[in-house]
Amino acid sequence: GAGVSQSPSNKVTEKGKDVELRCDPISGHTALYWYRQSLGQGLEFLIYFQGNSAPDKSGLPSDRFSAERTGGSVSTLTIQRTQQEDSAVYLCASSSSYPLPRGAFFGQGTRLTVV
């Protein structure tokens, strides 16, 4: 597609349930990022994938959070045993260094609400 696509756009889940958030980056972009944004707050880095390298997971807040990127393209962020504090907008972005470092392109985000 032309841009970064995230699904679902909204997700309401019960506390304790697992959720999967999907990100489809721009074709050819080797870097993929996941961020979390709580209401009125800045972006909190979660995880970063670059090509075939091991991902940088330093931002994942707990072992309930995990992410994978299959075939260097689509990525899934999984949150197990969701808690109310997990409620936020989860943003995915992708980037490429060529032809110019134009910054990352962001998806519209998935708004997660844990009730």
Added chain:
Amino acid sequence: AQKITQTQPGMFVQEKEAVTLDCTYDTSDPSYGLFWYKQPSSGEMIFLIYQGSYDQQNATEGRYSLNFQKARKSANLVISASQLGDSAMYFCAMREGRGGGFKTIFGAGTRLFVKA
């Protein structure tokens, strides 16, 4: 340790005037990139401008310019001739390392209000 600092949680500017949004950063990597993004109330993140650590000149993109002071580790965004549509959250971000894909971290943001 906080690597990107935006000290202005909110700013007001009169329409058609210029405004400067502050950003300071901290890194020991000689190769890094600095970005500014705009996030309107719709929630989308819009890339505005990029400055590389080795760039000799300040970056400009239309009404946006980046006042890059390397020794002070500051990368302030200047918006000239503010428009009502500029009202939004603005985030400063830094990418360390070479290439386009290294980890990028964001500041807490500055909310800009443009008054008619």
